[in-house]
Amino acid sequence: MIKKQKKNIMSLLNQEEAKKILSKVIDLSKAEAIEVNIEGSKEGNIRYARNSVSTAGETSNISMSIQSSFGKKSGAVTVNEFNDRTLEESVRMSEELAKFSPENPEFMPPLEQQKYLESNGFYEKTAEVSPEYRAKAALSSIAPAKKNGITAAGFMEDYSYFEAMMNSAGLYAYSKETGIDFNVTMRTEDGTGSGWATRDFNDINQLNAAEASQIAIDKAMMSREAKALEPGKYTVILEPAASVGLIRNMVYGMNARSADEGRSFMAKKGGGNKLGEQLVDERVNIYCDPTNKRVPGQTWSGDGLARQKMDMIRGGVAKNMFYGRYWAEKSGVAPVAYPSGFIMDGDENTSLQDLIKSTKKGILVTRTWYIRTVDPQTLLYTGLTRDGTFYVENGEIKYPVKNFRFNESPIIMLNNLEALGRPERISGNLIPPMKINDFTFSSLSDAI
Amino acid sequence: MLTVPLLGNIASLEEMLEPVALAVKKELADIALGTAKKAGASYVDVRIGRYLNQYLFTREDKVQNIVNTQSFGIGIRVIANGTWGFAATNTVNEQGIKEAAMNAVAIAKANSSLQDEPVVLAPVKSHGEVSWTTPTERKALEVPISEKIELLLKANQAAMDNGADYISNSLFQVNEQKYFASSEGSYIDQDVHRIWPTFNVTCIDKENGGFYARAALSSPMGMGYEYLAGKKEDKIYGPIEGLVMYGNTYDIVEDASNAALQAREYLKAKSVDAGKYDLVLEPNHMGLTIHETVGHPLELDRVLGYEANYAGTSFATLDKWATKEFNYGSKIVNLFADKTQKLSLGAVGYDDEGVQTKEWDLVKDGILVNYQAIRDQVHIIDQKESHGCCYADSWNSVQFQRMPNVSLAAGQATYSVEDMIKDVEKGVYIVGRGSYSIDQQRYNFQFGGVLFYEIENGEIKGMLRDVAYQSNTQEFWNSCSKICDKNDYRFFGSFFDGKGQPGQISAVSHGSATTRFDNINVINTGRKI
Numbered sequence: 001m002i003k004k005q006k007k008n009i010m011s012l013l014n015q016e017e018a019k020k021i022l023s024k025v026i027d028l029s030k031a032e033a034i035e036v037n038i039e040g041s042k043e044g045n046i047r048y049a050r051n052s053v054s055t056a057g058e059t060s061n062i063s064m065s066i067q068s069s070f071g072k073k074s075g076a077v078t079v080n081e082f083n084d085r086t087l088e089e090s091v092r093m094s095e096e097l098a099k100f101s102p103e104n105p106e107f108m109p110p111l112e113q114q115k116y117l118e119s120n121g122f123y124e125k126t127a128e129v130s131p132e133y134r135a136k137a138a139l140s141s142i143a144p145a146k147k148n149g150i151t152a153a154g155f156m157e158d159y160s161y162f163e164a165m166m167n168s169a170g171l172y173a174y175s176k177e178t179g180i181d182f183n184v185t186m187r188t189e190d191g192t193g194s195g196w197a198t199r200d201f202n203d204i205n206q207l208n209a210a211e212a213s214q215i216a217i218d219k220a221m222m223s224r225e226a227k228a229l230e231p232g233k234y235t236v237i238l239e240p241a242a243s244v245g246l247i248r249n250m251v252y253g254m255n256a257r258s259a260d261e262g263r264s265f266m267a268k269k270g271g272g273n274k275l276g277e278q279l280v281d282e283r284v285n286i287y288c289d290p291t292n293k294r295v296p297g298q299t300w301s302g303d304g305l306a307r308q309k310m311d312m313i314r315g316g317v318a319k320n321m322f323y324g325r326y327w328a329e330k331s332g333v334a335p336v337a338y339p340s341g342f343i344m345d346g347d348e349n350t351s352l353q354d355l356i357k358s359t360k361k362g363i364l365v366t367r368t369w370y371i372r373t374v375d376p377q378t379l380l381y382t383g384l385t386r387d388g389t390f391y392v393e394n395g396e397i398k399y400p401v402k403n404f405r406f407n408e409s410p411i412i413m414l415n416n417l418e419a420l421g422r423p424e425r426i427s428g429n430l431i432p433p434m435k436i437n438d439f440t441f442s443s444l445s446d447a448i
Numbered sequence: 449m450l451t452v453p454l455l456g457n458i459a460s461l462e463e464m465l466e467p468v469a470l471a472v473k474k475e476l477a478d479i480a481l482g483t484a485k486k487a488g489a490s491y492v493d494v495r496i497g498r499y500l501n502q503y504l505f506t507r508e509d510k511v512q513n514i515v516n517t518q519s520f521g522i523g524i525r526v527i528a529n530g531t532w533g534f535a536a537t538n539t540v541n542e543q544g545i546k547e548a549a550m551n552a553v554a555i556a557k558a559n560s561s562l563q564d565e566p567v568v569l570a571p572v573k574s575h576g577e578v579s580w581t582t583p584t585e586r587k588a589l590e591v592p593i594s595e596k597i598e599l600l601l602k603a604n605q606a607a608m609d610n611g612a613d614y615i616s617n618s619l620f621q622v623n624e625q626k627y628f629a630s631s632e633g634s635y636i637d638q639d640v641h642r643i644w645p646t647f648n649v650t651c652i653d654k655e656n657g658g659f660y661a662r663a664a665l666s667s668p669m670g671m672g673y674e675y676l677a678g679k680k681e682d683k684i685y686g687p688i689e690g691l692v693m694y695g696n697t698y699d700i701v702e703d704a705s706n707a708a709l710q711a712r713e714y715l716k717a718k719s720v721d722a723g724k725y726d727l728v729l730e731p732n733h734m735g736l737t738i739h740e741t742v743g744h745p746l747e748l749d750r751v752l753g754y755e756a757n758y759a760g761t762s763f764a765t766l767d768k769w770a771t772k773e774f775n776y777g778s779k780i781v782n783l784f785a786d787k788t789q790k791l792s793l794g795a796v797g798y799d800d801e802g803v804q805t806k807e808w809d810l811v812k813d814g815i816l817v818n819y820q821a822i823r824d825q826v827h828i829i830d831q832k833e834s835h836g837c838c839y840a841d842s843w844n845s846v847q848f849q850r851m852p853n854v855s856l857a858a859g860q861a862t863y864s865v866e867d868m869i870k871d872v873e874k875g876v877y878i879v880g881r882g883s884y885s886i887d888q889q890r891y892n893f894q895f896g897g898v899l900f901y902e903i904e905n906g907e908i909k910g911m912l913r914d915v916a917y918q919s920n921t922q923e924f925w926n927s928c929s930k931i932c933d934k935n936d937y938r939f940f941g942s943f944f945d946g947k948g949q950p951g952q953i954s955a956v957s958h959g960s961a962t963t964r965f966d967n968i969n970v971i972n973t974g975r976k977i
Contacts, residue, residue, distance in 0.1 A: 011538075045949070047757075047949055048562070049752075049753050049755075049756055050752065050753050050754065051564070052562060052563055052564050052565070053531065053559040053563060054754055055532055055534065055846050055848065056534065056555050056556075056559050057533070057535060057536070057552070057555060058534075058536075058551055058555065059523075059535070059536040059537070059845075060537055060538070061521065061536075061537075061538050061844055062538065063519065074513075076513065076515050076516065077517075077518075078515070078516065078518060078519075079518050080518070080519050080521065080538050081538070093516070097516065100592075100593050101514055101597070102511050102597060102601075104510050104511050104512060106510060106512070130558075131554060131555045131559070134558075135558045135559050135561070135562060139561075142562065151753060151756070153753060153755075153757035154757050155757055155758070157949070157950060185756045187756060191761075196757075261613070261652070262613070262652040262654055262659055263614065263659040263661065265977060267657060269656065269657030270654065271654055369887070369888055370885045370887065370888075371885070372884060374916060374973045375973050375975065376661070378974075378975040378977045379977065380973060380975050382894050382916070383885055384885070384892065403892075405885075405892055405894060405918065407894075407971070409975060409977055411977045412977060442894075442971060443892060443894075443918050443969075445887040445891055446763070446889070446891040447760070447887035447888050447889035447890075
């Protein structure tokens with residue numbers, strides 16, 4: 001199978017190949033400025049349910065986005081065909097679109113060459129995953145499930161990806177990465193228990209699908225015959241998978257422009273934004289670092305801006321906000337690019353088990369689901385617990401409880417922080433388990 | 449002015465649409481069919497797709513971005529050793545297709561040792577060479593960009609003139625050119641068009657540090673640019689002055705003006721008192737309620753556990769359906785699926801595994817009677833014919849069961865929105881799609897809206913804010929006490945409905961008339977940070 005993979009790797013251009021095709025497109029330009037991005041990927045996946053494989057596939061694709069501009073008029077075209085005629089037609093089309101566009105006063109000319117940090121998220125082994133490997137991983141999940149009277153449903157996806165950009169101001173950027181995502185839901189055959197586990201890595205050698213599957217099986221068995229507790233305010237222990245959605249929404253919501261315009265939780269009464277203000281508990285530190293070895297990320301964003309190591313919240317205080325190039329220029333500050341992921345500090349000496357041990361009465365939430373904005377002004381979200389929710393008393397898990405709907409704001413939540421544990425990688429971020437007081441559950445759900 | 453199409457690679461696109469190109473597609477498809485069969489596949493289908501999108505983004509008096517995207521490639525699905533395999537490539541030549549076809553078969557064979565039972569496909573008629581096109585008066589991609597931009601900016605100006613602080617206004621246009629061929633003898637060429645104008649008008653209360661964004665009351669539609677005609681006969685005047693809703697065409701300028709006034713009004717509206725209310729839900733709001741509480745729970749793959757690891761399963765289990773007396777809703781509730789409804793997002797002639805589309809009942813007189821199922825599922829519910837709701841969002845995505853249009857039938861007796869409000873003692877009239885969240889088995893949900901009006905003793909008292917309602921799906925539909933007549937029936941839809949791993953989107957419409965639900969729990973969502 002390796003040989004086949006190498007043929008498919010055509011969708012992954014190296015530095016020189018990418019530079020060559022981008023230069024060719026730039027040379028075709030008759031516009032005042034041109035910016036070209038190219039990205040390609042090879043992806044393989046296997047999906048199983050009811051203890052059997054349901055779908056599996058491999059895809060490869062490569063696409064190019066061409067933006068031409070005349071003064072402050074611009075037009076963009078995306079294509080995935082690369083013969084000479086198509087490339088020329090596409091450049092001409094982006095130029096035509098630009099000419100027909102009205103002037104955009106917020107248009108920013110192409111950036112000059114930037115300095116980028118070094119980061120390595122590409123692993124050959126991940127790029128060479130075969131259908132047989134995927135089938136084996138699925139089997140390592142399905143076999144123990146069957147043995148325990150459990151029904152497994154899971155998904156594994158591996159990918160290799162590259163992105164490069166070039167513009168008429170001389171900027172060139174290139175990056176490539178690999179990744180593997182694995183997640184599995186284990187349900188008891190009588191449908192009364194459900195457990196879930198997820199893993200994501202750049203290096204496939206770090207994935208142990210059997211180990212993750214066993215955790216999900218254990219949670220499924222433990223969550224049977226859940227008792228109903230009254231909704232209300234509870235002390236909760238949130239596993240990283242339970243808090244990541246809320247915290248990600250908060251971090252990515254720290255956009256300077258929407259705050260300055262008065263339409264964000266970061267907007268200040270009377271005008272301006274909350275940069276420099278205490279937002280949450282002083283133990284909360286959240287930062288971005290594309291060079292972090294556990295969560296390496298692309299060191300430049302799609303418009304060519306360099307991604308830096310940077311505090312977002314330090315000591316509970318808002319230290320940075322994201323500034324697009326136009327708003328940064330207008331505000332007289334340097335632009336700040338959105339990150340590929342974020343890192344929240346925790347306590348390396350405290351495990352999830354330690355957080356449970358120190359809890360007199362509380363709820364352990366292992367996962368949350370279907371999180372949606374209720375009020376963007378207060379960053380109020382609603383969502384539900386899922387796949388393993390447990391009552392904790394005197395430092396021990398006592399029994400499983402029925403799932404809850406919550407209505408909570410991450411700002412309120414992180415002001416009610418009691419303790420943090422050891423951070424774990426989840427969806428490309430590092431997040432610690434955390435103990436929160438007065439978390440608001442508004443109703444019960446019968447879902448298992 | 450630009451002519452068709454607006455996107456790159458004009459020459460080859462035109463070639464693909466000419467009869468000669470159709471022959472080319474057939475030739476390419478036959479390479480895939482032949483290669484996969486030779487490699488050991490017992491069934492093969494091939495989809496050659498060109499997917500064209502144009503997105504226009506504006507705010508206030510500025511055009512932020514004009515984006516055209518084009519994606520072309522081939523997806524090959526096979527059954528080998530009784531197991532599915534899939535491979536896709538954008539290298540659409542003999543070598544690329546052969547490699548992908550063999551890869552699909554290799555994947556199927558690699559996984560067949562994990563397959564307990566072989567895939568069973570319901571029989572399908574061979575259609576030979578057929579075609580289908582979305583009926584449009586004016587294809588959106590053929591309309592000059594300047595005309596579209598002019599309209600968006602006019603709407604933006606109208607909002608600003610009426611007190612808006614900001615408006616973000618977008619127009620999404622989609623064209624799927626799909627060619628399907630199978631080893632069972634069908635060669636189907638389809639040209640599908642969809643459009644969605646949508647905006648958010650924001651008003652700021654700087655003094656008190658508040659803001660409200662009023663979303664558009666438009667609907668995504670399976671139509672051309674004619675949807676933006678805003679015809680007088682398609683306007684539905686609500687029971688409150690200044691509230692205008694829309695049927696088969698949409699007046700974006702008028703809606704933007706009203707949005708600014710209503711967003712400003714919202715900031716000063718009364719915060720709702722939490723408690724039990726009778727809800728009067730208009731169709732633009734009902735669309736998502738139907739989508740989440742009926743559309744998703746009745747997807748057979750969810751019911752069976754195929755979506756257990758992502759979207760979840762369903763409370764509407766086979767044992768409940770088998771009783772033939774499971775009260776999904778009250779007796780007046782009739783919910784149906786339909787892939788043929790004109791102007792809808794889900795309308796096509798054939799689904800993505802070559803099955804001709806149709807209409808069927810899901811809930812009849814309140815009783816659960818059927819699900820949504822495709823070829824490899826219907827035998828599980830003892831049916832012999834696929835429902836024709838298989839879909840893939842791209843040539844490089846594998847097709848699977850997706851929601852058809854799911855709609856609530858209008859009430860039989862003459863009954864208007866005004867009649868309905870007159871009959872309510874304590875209620876809330878909710879307009880437009882808001883926040884929505886539902887659990888993984890589709891029991892517990894919480895929905896918001898765009899505009900909320902308090903009803904007291906048969907009259908609208910004024911606007912409310914901070915409203916969301918929570919309920920349980922079966923209880924909710926059993927509390928359905930009145931449905932307005934067909935004069936009030938119209939579509940809402942979801943342009944980007946997500947499902948599956950890897951995730952795919954699909955577009956689907958939901959029709960209904962204004963509907964009343966009794967004694968529902970309303971919560972107050974106001975907070976201070």
